[in-house]
Amino acid sequence: MANYTHLLLAIDLTEDAKRVGERAQALAAAFGAQVSVLHVIEPLSLAYGGDIPMDLSSVQDQIHEQAKGQLQEFSAALAIPEERQHLVFGRPEAEIHRIAEETGSDLIVVGSHGRHGLALLLGSTANSVLHGARCDVLAVRVGEVED
């Protein structure tokens, strides 16, 4: 069987996530597949190298609360129940792979800015997700192609 049964929709909670969500929803409808949604919060200490001379735990808590609300709102629009909403801290690519395995997903759906050149060197989640993924990965084009 080449049909997908469980999609993991990995989103960044920006405006772009809506388009990625619509694609995932169309795929799920076409295949009769389930959808889990995931947002990964990158800890500030990881993002900034752990060199910030202050206690960030309250800032981190606020980020978490805000992300939780946004994820719930996003999920409601796509009718994704609470038990299939995942909000975790960590490195995006590692957490996406982990949750994909935990949920038994056979397709990861992520947004992609189609970057190359310098922008690519600066990091692309779609690119990182592709490497080491144990299932298929759909990169949904968002924003403008940067030539």
Added chain:
Amino acid sequence: MANYTHLLLAIDLTEDAKRVGERAQALAAAFGAQVSVLHVIEPLSLAYGGDIPMDLSSVQDQIHEQAKGQLQEFSAALAIPEERQHLVFGRPEAEIHRIAEETGSDLIVVGSHGRHGLALLLGSTANSVLHGARCDVLAVRVGEVED
């Protein structure tokens, strides 16, 4: 509309291509989409840097003839008509992007070995296709994940 209408199936004519083709077929069936198929032959002069001191045109012709036969066989199994079979010379990522635009494809389907680390540095078509693509890209996992 978030449904796909035209898929470009980019294949390497190895055993892995069968799995990638099955996924593309399942997607096309689910969405009622058309499928075009593409195989890119990398010119030997590109692959080896143009430093081979002999005339390679007859070798190149043989490669072309062999690839043509394999592409026809592959396409027949998926019921892809001749006018939607593309066999071209060039750099894979550039030709895949060009044919995707020419055919008005909204999804490129490619195989991915899920490489990372050293294997990634040595090149990955799925990775190159992702960058600069003007439409969505589905990377179908083939072979084993190399940890």
